[in-house]
Amino acid sequence: MTTHTSNGQRVPTNDLIADIKQTADRVDGPLTKTEYREHGEHTRKTVVNRFGSWNEMKHELGLEISSKTSEGPRLTTDELLADLRATAEKAGSQHRVDNAYYHEVGSYSVSVYKDRFGSWTEAKQAADLPPQHMIPISADGCVDSVRVVAERVDGNLTCAAYDDHRRPIDPSSVTVIDRVGSWTEAKQQAGVE
Incomplete structure (x- = not known):
C-alpha cells in the first residue's frame, strides 16, 4: 500500500513508517507535528492521509501520545495562545x-x-496578532509565487522547500495546492521541473 506526498511522489507505507519511527527516536519526548515537519522526510499531510489523524498514527505505531490531546487534560487558553504566538514568531511575519x-x-x-x-480571527485577536488583511490569492497568483520561489531554491522544489524559502507575501504550499489542485500541477504551470 502506498500514500502520496503533497508534491505527487508515491511513498511506500513501509518507508513512511520507518521515517516516522526514526524521527521519533531522534526527538525528546513525544513526537510533535512541528518536530516531524522539521526532521521528517514527508509532510504531515501524508501521515494524516495514511493514518487518519496524527494521534491515530501514534497509536498504530506504538508511539507516545502527548498528554496535551483530547485523550489527556484540556489545553488551557494560555497554552493555546502561547503556541499561536510562537508559531507567528517562527513565521517571521x-x-x-x-x-x-x-x-x-x-x-x-x-x-x-x-x-x-x-473563529480563527478571534483566536488571533486574543493572541494580540493582527488579523489577516490579505486579498484571497488566485490560482494564477499561486503559480506566480511558485515560479518566484523556485528561482531561489536549488534542486527539487518540494512543498517543504517552498515553505522554507517563500516570502511573507507568498501563500503557503497548502494554499497553493488548494487553489491549483495539486503541487505537481502548480509546478507544471509555473514551468518548474
Whole structure:
C-alpha cells in the first residue's frame, strides 16, 4: 500500500513508517507535528492521509501520545495562545499565520482554536496578532509565487522547500495546492521541473 506526498511522489507505507519511527527516536519526548515537519522526510499531510489523524498514527505505531490531546487534560487558553504566538514568531511575519499555515506548523488543531474562541480571527485577536488583511490569492497568483520561489531554491522544489524559502507575501504550499489542485500541477504551470 502506498500514500502520496503533497508534491505527487508515491511513498511506500513501509518507508513512511520507518521515517516516522526514526524521527521519533531522534526527538525528546513525544513526537510533535512541528518536530516531524522539521526532521521528517514527508509532510504531515501524508501521515494524516495514511493514518487518519496524527494521534491515530501514534497509536498504530506504538508511539507516545502527548498528554496535551483530547485523550489527556484540556489545553488551557494560555497554552493555546502561547503556541499561536510562537508559531507567528517562527513565521517571521504575523500576517502569514493563516489557518493553513498554522495547520502545517502549529502544535494543535485549528478546530481547537475555533471551538475555544469562536473563529480563527478571534483566536488571533486574543493572541494580540493582527488579523489577516490579505486579498484571497488566485490560482494564477499561486503559480506566480511558485515560479518566484523556485528561482531561489536549488534542486527539487518540494512543498517543504517552498515553505522554507517563500516570502511573507507568498501563500503557503497548502494554499497553493488548494487553489491549483495539486503541487505537481502548480509546478507544471509555473514551468518548474
